[in-house]
Amino acid sequence: MGRLQKILIPLLGLVLAFWFYSARENFKPEMLQGKRVIVTGASTGIGEQIAYHLARMGSHILITARTEAKLQKVVRRCLELGAASARYVSGTMEDMAFAQHVVSEAQASLGGLDMLILNHVGASYFGFFDGDVEHVRKLLEINFLSYVAMTTAALPMLKESEGSIVVVSSMAGKVGFPFTVPYSATKFALDGFFSSLRQEFSIQNINVSITLCILGFIDTDRAVRAAAEVLREVPAPRDECALEILKGAALRRRELYYRYSSTRLPLLLRDCAAELLDYLVRSRYRLPAAPGTPRPPL
Secondary structure, three states: OHHHHHHHHHHHHHHHHHHHHHHOOOOOHHHHOOOEEEEEOOOOHHHHHHHHHHHHOOOEEEEEEOOHHHHHHHHHHHHHHOOOEEEEEEOOOOOHHHHHHHHHHHHHHHOOOOEEEEOOOOOOEOOOOOOOHHHHHHHHHHHHHHHHHHHHHHHHHHHHHOOEEEEEOOHHHOOOOOOOHHHHHHHHHHHHHHHHHHHHHHHOOOOOEEEEEEEOOEOOHHHHHHHOOOEOOOOEOHHHHHHHHHHHHHOOOOEEEEOHHHHHHHHOOOOOOHHHHHHHHHHOEOOOOOOOOOOOEO
């Protein structure tokens, strides 16, 4: 009977999840027309594609990243695609003051905020953990504390608009993955902070949604450069991923899994067959070089 339960419970979860998400799939692009949106990490990758989708839907967009020239190019493209307006602010999220400045700029230029999309990430490495505590601290500041700073600064505007917070995270924030120890730590921190914050919003009747996006292997330049030769998996397209993120945000979903088969389904094993899940995770990798050898950036 115990073995049967271990099989039936995940299967029941899969059926319920399929029904739940199918029943709520009623996204329309008009939902984001005229919305005032901040997108961080928007000069390349998923953030860039999110900006382009928002532009096609007629949103007001404020994007940010480190490289001004890339941001200028993205803004020009957003205007060509039909954005109601498009602006940028360049700077580094290592500076908490800059994170708060981006929100202030949205208030000044957009007159408010309907959606905060937190997508930026600091540079790390793909390989065995080398014990560099300073690197972990720096990554936590960029990947976690700046998210907290921006959310705190944006909350008054989001409460007024009854808006949304969108947190781009990863399977590495739900399951322990090898070769991404510092990165994974920051993503677990995001899950804990925003899941707890969602509970407090509910208790206080604050109508601001939080969508945590659990992503698998996506074909961003950074991810492919770091992991393509190690992962036994074909990366999913960044433009499709970006659109799914916006759908989940517009529908105010609690969590979004992309792609579903490689993210949500394995998590059904986490509580009932943790060792099996660990084995399946390890089996996705071709072993990299031993510790001490040069590592590709993540």
